[in-house]
Amino acid sequence: MGPATRFAPSPTGLLHRGHGFSALSAYQRAKELGGRFVLRIEDIDQTRCRPAFTDALLDDLAWLGLSWEQPVRIQSQHMADYHGALGRLRDLGLVYRCFKTRKEVADDIGRAPHGLGLAYRGAPLAAAEETARIEAGEPYAWRLSLDAAKAYLGEAYDRLSFTDELRGTVTAEPHLAGDVVLARKDLGVAYHLAVVVDDGLQEITDIVRGEDLFEATGIQRLLQALLGLPTPIYRHHPLLLGPDSKRLAKRDLAQTLQDLRRQGLTAQQLRAELGF
Ligand code: GLU
Secondary structure, rough: OEEEEEEOOOOOOOHHHHHHHHHHHHHHHHHHOOOEEEEEEOOOOOOOOOOHHHHHHHHHHOOOOOOOOOOEHHHHOHHHHHHHHHHHHOOOOEEEEEEHHHHHHHHHHOOOOOOOOOOOOOOOOOOHHHHHHHHHOOOEEEEEOOHHHHHHHHHHHHHEEEEEEEOEEEEEEEHHOOOOOOOOOOOOOHHHHHHHHHHHHOOEEEEEEEEEHHHHHHHHHHHHHHHOOOEEEEEEOOEEEOOOOOOOOOOOOHHEEHHHOOOOOOOHHHHHHHHO
């Protein structure tokens, strides 16, 4: 299908200047490559996402002058795809059920030997205990087992890498994120899995996104290898800072695209300010 980039916002708030920069960067890359530009709505967490924010972001992006491929993929409408991928990982023995509460996980991380970072590493329960807890109706998440992934991939595990346009060849470091949750207790799926499945299904070749997701790429690179999916080229761009020199967040209301519009800024002015 040729080159393709994407912008994949979660509709949990209004888009701000930083999202505008990210969307324009991905869009520009698609144009440079003569490829497709895909918009994806990452709304699997229905407790935090609102349709009104989806409507607002469609409006904002059109105002900015972007256009995208139709139909737009809305993650909450494709849960079967993510469950299918989880099933494949389960059949390969690469995931395990985790019944722990947030506090138990935090305590385990705190007890880990010094120097192991902030990542959780666990193991499946013994079969009898697991069966008893399932039968008792206890909720559980599915976690990726880095130990199992390493055993499955062998030497290739240590050689996993990806290209970042700004950094060159980067060795993936999935251990920095640990045994991540691939299916949340409450949702049955989680971010890393949905993103990797969709980037594969939508044949995304170039991912342009903020450097806050740089660490996530290590885990996503591993999931690509485990699911037999190609690895896109990445560009993790620096984050835009607010007036207080902190990174912009959805709570910085004065910087939302809607607000900037209301203050009289034109899309052309904003694009110029952002360097487009
Ligand atoms: N949905 C994610 C977010 O809004 C971005 C996912 C991605 O670019 O991979 O933070």
